[in-house]
Structure formats: structure tokens, C-alpha cells
Amino acid sequence: MHPFPHLVWALATLLLLCAGVGAAETVQPHAPIHSVTDIAHEFSFYFDGRFARNYLSGKGNVDVRNWGTLHKCDLSRVNLLVLPTGASPCPYLPEDVKAVRAFLEEGGGVVLLGDHALFRKEKTYRLNELAGAFGAEFAKRAARAPLSGVGELEGKPIKTYGGRTLRLIGAAKWDLLVRDAAGNLVAARRKVGKGKLLVCSRALAGHQPDAKDPINAAWWQPLLRDLASGKPVDPRRRPHHMEAENKESREGLEIRYSSYMKPFANEILAIYRECRPAMERIMGVPPAEGMLASLILLPTGGGGFSSGRTIGLGTWWGGFPDKRYGMVELLGHEGTHSWVLPFSEPMWNEGIATYVGILLGRELGYTKEADATLANWLKGARRHDPEMKKFDLARGKDVPHAVRMAKPMWIWEQLRQEKPDVLARYFRLKRKLADPRKLKRYTADDSVAVLSQAMGRDLFPWFQSLGIRVDRQASQVPLP
Numbered sequence: 001m002h003p004f005p006h007l008v009w010a011l012a013t014l015l016l017l018c019a020g021v022g023a024a025e026t027v028q029p030h031a032p033i034h035s036v037t038d039i040a041h042e043f044s045f046y047f048d049g050r051f052a053r054n055y056l057s058g059k060g061n062v063d064v065r066n067w068g069t070l071h072k073c074d075l076s077r078v079n080l081l082v083l084p085t086g087a088s089p090c091p092y093l094p095e096d097v098k099a100v101r102a103f104l105e106e107g108g109g110v111v112l113l114g115d116h117a118l119f120r121k122e123k124t125y126r127l128n129e130l131a132g133a134f135g136a137e138f139a140k141r142a143a144r145a146p147l148s149g150v151g152e153l154e155g156k157p158i159k160t161y162g163g164r165t166l167r168l169i170g171a172a173k174w175d176l177l178v179r180d181a182a183g184n185l186v187a188a189r190r191k192v193g194k195g196k197l198l199v200c201s202r203a204l205a206g207h208q209p210d211a212k213d214p215i216n217a218a219w220w221q222p223l224l225r226d227l228a229s230g231k232p233v234d235p236r237r238r239p240h241h242m243e244a245e246n247k248e249s250r251e252g253l254e255i256r257y258s259s260y261m262k263p264f265a266n267e268i269l270a271i272y273r274e275c276r277p278a279m280e281r282i283m284g285v286p287p288a289e290g291m292l293a294s295l296i297l298l299p300t301g302g303g304g305f306s307s308g309r310t311i312g313l314g315t316w317w318g319g320f321p322d323k324r325y326g327m328v329e330l331l332g333h334e335g336t337h338s339w340v341l342p343f344s345e346p347m348w349n350e351g352i353a354t355y356v357g358i359l360l361g362r363e364l365g366y367t368k369e370a371d372a373t374l375a376n377w378l379k380g381a382r383r384h385d386p387e388m389k390k391f392d393l394a395r396g397k398d399v400p401h402a403v404r405m406a407k408p409m410w411i412w413e414q415l416r417q418e419k420p421d422v423l424a425r426y427f428r429l430k431r432k433l434a435d436p437r438k439l440k441r442y443t444a445d446d447s448v449a450v451l452s453q454a455m456g457r458d459l460f461p462w463f464q465s466l467g468i469r470v471d472r473q474a475s476q477v478p479l480p
């Protein structure tokens with residue numbers, strides 16, 4: 001399964017989010033907050049701009065993201081550091097702990113936003129490597145509703161998405177802020193040097209992709225202002241967004257990764273080297289001009305994205321590094337998005353991407369895994385439509401996801417039985433016939449016409465018999 005099928009927009013969105021969340025020149029009722037939100041320990045497909053958009057959107061505030069190794073992040077223009085982490089194998093290094101401590105000592109505010117969760121067979125919840133250094137621990141025990149405010153939050157309504165509890169260890173003095181119904185701690189704050197540290201369940205903050213769920217904003221906002229108040233920042237000196245700091249160019253490909261991802265970089269690059277020529281054999285053409293020029297390794301097991309020029313690969317996708325097939329399929333999937341441009345595929349942009357990933361798996365010798373993946377997709381689609389005749393990929397609405405993905409695979413499998421190289425033929429012809437200087441858009445009708453040329457016969461009647469409403473007359477591409 002590809003849980004994030006529509007991520008071509010992701011990098012564009014990223015650029016928008018990195019631009020920050022407010023203007024600096026306006027008269028402000030509050031001192032500005034310059035925050036860094038870390039996504040280097042757990043990449044989020046919403047780039048965790050969600051936290052800043054929900055709680056730090058006040059005038060003069062600026063939020064940037066850290067994609068790189070935490071202790072290398074420049075915090076000189078920053079007075080708030082937000083560290084959200086879920087189940088991730090990505091460590092907090094001793095140098096990271098040192099850097100966070102130094103930032104606190106000089107007056108910075110730090111938010112550890114988490115809930116105890118383990119990644120696969122990992123034994124450690126990594127955010128505890130940081131919390132533990134300051135005398136707190138994210139605990140396994142679930143928080144029991146209702147939650148209530150303590151101390152300065154006494155009497156304030158506390159909303160939650162669930163979440164877990166905290167434990168305090170050692171002798172440090174903490175301000176207790178939120179407890180659950182059984183008296184367990186859910187949020188607490190302490191002083192460290194001139195700064196303040198907040199340890200809090202992630203469930204007390206909004207998490208919707210659109211960042212339109214600012215739960216508890218009434219107390220989050222003053223709390224964050226207080227956390228940041230120990231270190232004034234100059235509104236004219238905006239903080240910088242930090243990219244993954246390791247950058248290498250190899251064979252025309254730029255690869256970027258943080259030090260946390262370094263142990264995986266060589267093997268992923270080796271897989272890419274194997275995949276690249278095989279992809280070109282399958283697709284019959286090189287990637288579209290200027291596309292697939294850079295690769296980013298993402299600290300997640302949750303999929304990847306393609307912006308055309310750049311593809312992002314979830315480093316732990318499909319059981320990697322223990323298993324390799326998933327990474328091959330993911331590379332094939334995201335690579336295909338770069339290959340099919342300048343026109344994405346109108347009927348099957350996601351289905352064909354996963355299908356190419358499967359073919360790539362077969363080509364590189366992962367026949368068993370590839371065949372099992374295909375069989376699984378087809379089985380899922382047949383639950384909705386045993387004969388593959390019900391749903392219209394061209395003009396249909398409410399096509400189930402399983403069908404949207406797997407009916408294209410079934411169609412291409414039928415055609416490949418007749419002409420095993422039909423994909424290569426199709427994409428070669430598409431490059432020739434769908435010229436962006438002549439065509440404004442590329443439609444389902446056009447793609448069936450190109451496919452007809454690739455097969456050497458008119459495929460419109462067959463597509464119509466499969467319940468796909470395509471129109472030969474509407475095609476801008478000539479038929480064979």
C-alpha cells in the first residue's frame with residue numbers, strides 16, 4: 001500500500017510553509033517568537049507546519065523547519081525549539097542533548113511534544129533520550145479522560161486526542177500543568193538555566209493535516225510566549241530554514257540526508273543505481289528533461305513523494321533496511337511520477353506508478369514479492385468489481401481507491417501478455433505525440449489513442465467494454 005498517493009504537491013507546499021507564518025514589520029502586542037520545528041527525527045507529510053499554524057500564527061512570529069542533524073541547526077536567531085516525535089528509530093545524539101541544554105541555558109524555550117511509542121522492534125522511545133536528560137520520561141500508560149489543568153492551568157478546559165502520560169524522575173522542580181483522571185501527569189514545565197522546558201503529550205495539540213484544529217489554543221499561546229520570553233530575538237533577523245546537511249552529487253544525482261540517515265545512504269544509492277537503468281528499460285525513455293535530479297532521504301516509514309525534480313524516499317518504507325523490495329517499489333513509484341512528465345497520466349497516475357514499481361521489482365529479481373504485491377492489489381479491486389467492468393477510470397466519480405490503483409494494473413497486464421514491451425512503446429510514443437508545445441493538456445482520450453498506436457490497433461472499443469468512457473473523436477492524437 002502507498003498511504004500517501006497524492007504528494008506531487010509536497011515540495012511546493014514545503015516552500016510555502018518555509019516562508020514562515022507572519023510579517024515582521026507590524027506593531028506587535030507581544031515580543032516575536034522565532035521558532036524552529038524539528039522534522040529531522042520524524043518526517044511528517046504535513047512538514048509539521050501544523051504546530052506553528054495552529055499556535056504560533058501571531059504577528060511577528062516566524063516558524064522554520066529543521067531537516068538536518070539537530071545539533072548542527074543554527075539557533076542564534078531562535079527563541080523556541082519544538083521537537084515533536086512519534087515512533088521513530090531516529091536517535092537524539094549526546095551532541096543534540098548538549099545543544100538543547102545550551103539553548104535552554106541561554107534563555108531559549110523548548111517543547112518536547114510526544115507520546116511513548118516504539119518503532120517496529122526498537123526498545124527505546126527516542127524522545128526519552130532527550131526528556132531523560134532533564135528529569136522527565138514519556139510513559140507507556142495511556143492518559144485517562146477527562147484531563148484537568150493544574151497550577152496556572154487550573155480551571156482551564158483541556159482537550160485531548162487521547163495520548164499517554166509522563167513521569168518525573170530525579171529531584172528537579174517542575175510546574176505541573178495537566179493531569180489525567182487518575183492523577184498521572186500529562187504536561188509539566190521546568191526552568192533550565194535562563195530558559196524553560198515544556199514536556200507535553202502530543203495529543204494536547206492539533207494534528208489535522210490542514211492545521212485547522214487549534215485545540216487548547218487559549219492556553220497554548222500564552223504558554224509558548226512565556227517559554228520563549230527568556231531570549232529576545234531581533235525581528236529584523238529572521239531565522240533560517242535548515243536543510244539536511246549532507247549533500248553529495250553522484251552520477252548527475254544530488255542526494256541529501258541528515259547524519260541520522262547516513263547509515264542508509266549508501267545502500268539506498270546502490271539500489272537507485274540498480275533501478276535507474278532498469279526503469280529506463282521499462283519506460284523506454286529517460287526521465288523527462290530536468291526531472292529526477294535529486295533524492296532526499298526522509299526519516300519515516302510512511303512512503304515518499306515526488307515533485308518531479310526531487311523525489312523523497314521514506315527510509316524505513318517496506319521494512320528497509322532488513323527488506324529491500326519495498327524500497328525498489330517505492331523508488332519505481334516515485335521515479336515514475338518524474339518520468340511521465342510534463343503531462344501526468346490522466347487515468348492512472350498513481351496506479352501506473354505502483355505498477356512500474358512492481359515491474360521494477362520483477363526486473364531486479366524480486367519476483368516473489370512483486371507478484372504477491374500485484375496479486376494483492378488485484379484481489380482488493382476484485383472485491384468491488386470482479387470483472388473489472390464497473391468503474392470508469394476516465395470520467396467516473398467515487399471510484400474506490402483499490403480499483404483506482406489496480407484496474408490500471410490489470411489493463412496493463414492484459415496488454416503486456418500480447419506485447420511485453422507495451423509500456424516502453426507507450427511512453428516513447430507519448431514523448432513524441434504529446435508535445436507540450438502543441439498540447440495544452442493530455443486527456444484520457446489522448447492516452448487511449450497513444451496506447452492504441454503502441455499496440456497497433458484501435459483500443460477504444462475495448463476500453464469502452466471495460467466501462468471506461470473514452471471518446472475517439474475527442475482525442476488530439478491520431479489513431480493508428
Ligand SMILES: [Zn+2]
Pocket residue numbers: 004005006007333334337350353
Ligand atoms: Zn504517487
